[in-house]
Amino acid sequence: MSVAETELPTIKRPTAYEQWLTDEGLTVVEGLFIEDLRTVELGTWERRGCRAAVARLEGTEDVNDAHIIEIAPSGEMAPERHLYEEITYVVSGRGSTTVWNSAGTRTTFEWNAGSVFSVPLNAYAQHFNGSGSQPARFYTVTSAPLVMRMFHNRSFIYDCDFDFTDRFGSDKDDFSGAGTAYQSRVWESRFIPDAAGIELKSWAARGAGGSNVMLEIADNSLCGHVSEFPVGTYKKAHRHNAGAHVIILGGTGFSLLWREGEPVRKVDWRQGSIVVPPERWFHQHFNTGTTPARYLALRWGSKKYPLFKQFLIDRPTTEGGDQIEYQDEDPSVRATFEAELAEHGARSRMGEVYERAARLQDRAAGQSG
Numbered sequence: 001m002s003v004a005e006t007e008l009p010t011i012k013r014p015t016a017y018e019q020w021l022t023d024e025g026l027t028v029v030e031g032l033f034i035e036d037l038r039t040v041e042l043g044t045w046e047r048r049g050c051r052a053a054v055a056r057l058e059g060t061e062d063v064n065d066a067h068i069i070e071i072a073p074s075g076e077m078a079p080e081r082h083l084y085e086e087i088t089y090v091v092s093g094r095g096s097t098t099v100w101n102s103a104g105t106r107t108t109f110e111w112n113a114g115s116v117f118s119v120p121l122n123a124y125a126q127h128f129n130g131s132g133s134q135p136a137r138f139y140t141v142t143s144a145p146l147v148m149r150m151f152h153n154r155s156f157i158y159d160c161d162f163d164f165t166d167r168f169g170s171d172k173d174d175f176s177g178a179g180t181a182y183q184s185r186v187w188e189s190r191f192i193p194d195a196a197g198i199e200l201k202s203w204a205a206r207g208a209g210g211s212n213v214m215l216e217i218a219d220n221s222l223c224g225h226v227s228e229f230p231v232g233t234y235k236k237a238h239r240h241n242a243g244a245h246v247i248i249l250g251g252t253g254f255s256l257l258w259r260e261g262e263p264v265r266k267v268d269w270r271q272g273s274i275v276v277p278p279e280r281w282f283h284q285h286f287n288t289g290t291t292p293a294r295y296l297a298l299r300w301g302s303k304k305y306p307l308f309k310q311f312l313i314d315r316p317t318t319e320g321g322d323q324i325e326y327q328d329e330d331p332s333v334r335a336t337f338e339a340e341l342a343e344h345g346a347r348s349r350m351g352e353v354y355e356r357a358a359r360l361q362d363r364a365a366g367q368s369g
């Protein structure tokens with residue numbers, strides 16, 4: 001006898017990650033950006049002994065997320081190990097973290113506002129607020145959404161007793177800030193004392209006097225970079241994978257974001273803002289302030305342990321890449337920048353850059369004509 005379709009159970013259900021958010025009772029922040037992560041309203045995360053919210057922003061597309069965590073003055077979080085990666089940016093406060101594994105490696109390091117560090121994969125960690133009067137706040141980018149959906153078994157994710165000694169062990173327990181420099185502006189470490197103060201190097205291909213350092217952190221596939229661009233300038237538009245959390249460390253400005261052929265979205269930012277450009281959306285950052293604009297991006301895309309498609313983020317779209325050169329951009333981009341500068345009483349320093357772009361455009365027209 002056949003059963004009517006309506007009598008069959010539905011196979012639809014929340015993803016393992018969505019179920020985890022619900023079961024943990026977590027406050028979730030959605031949208032394209034966060035105006036100021038220092039003032040995001042947090043809920044209680046009882047199991048971990050802190051206040052928290054999860055940033056599940058549009059541009060993360062569940063390939064990663066961010067846990068905004070606040071530890072009370074003199075407070076400590078419950079220890080935990082897990083099979084998802086994490087990189088923490090310390091938004092405010094100061095304190096220490098103890099990291100250990102089953103094999104007996106154990107170390108403690110101190111952090112301050114501006115520090116970036118990673119608890120290595122499946123190492124135990126416990127965080128302590130070192131101030132008796134001020135809370136400490138983290139913005140921790142994690143691969144939890146991916147790992148939860150892949151294994152959909154929380155016992156495995158939280159109770160696995162495997163030590164990744166290739167990531168953390170007696171010869172890999174240095175959180176002093178020491179590291180290794182590589183070609184192409186790469187710095188590898190487990191701990192960056194102050195992202196706002198880290199030394200950068202020129203990266204001419206991304207435009208307008210910008211500088212940068214690429215961060216490889218604690219042998220993760222998650223990684224990061226710090227970039228800065230001068231007063232009165234803007235970077236070239238480009239596009240790449242989902243889940244790049246752009247955290248503004250200093251400066252004032254705005255970003256334009258758009259999917260090819262669709263309306264442009266504008267986001268105003270200042271220190272403490274975060275924007276996550278969605279997968280393949282072009283995005284472009286503009287400095288309208290009186291100081292250089294600097295940001296930290298936490299994202300996938302480790303050069304040592306790549307996981308997803310590598311976009312050609314500094315190669316022109318006219319050459320099969322994913323960056324729009326100044327001479328190829330829509331005229332509305334310049335117009336928007338000029339209007340915003342006027343509103344802020346600032347002036348453009350793009351003159352030389354535009355002249356060079358015009359020369360390139362003339363040369364291209366000559367070649368095709």
Ligand SMILES: [Fe+2]
Pocket residue numbers: 238239240244277283
């Ligand atoms: Fe980008």
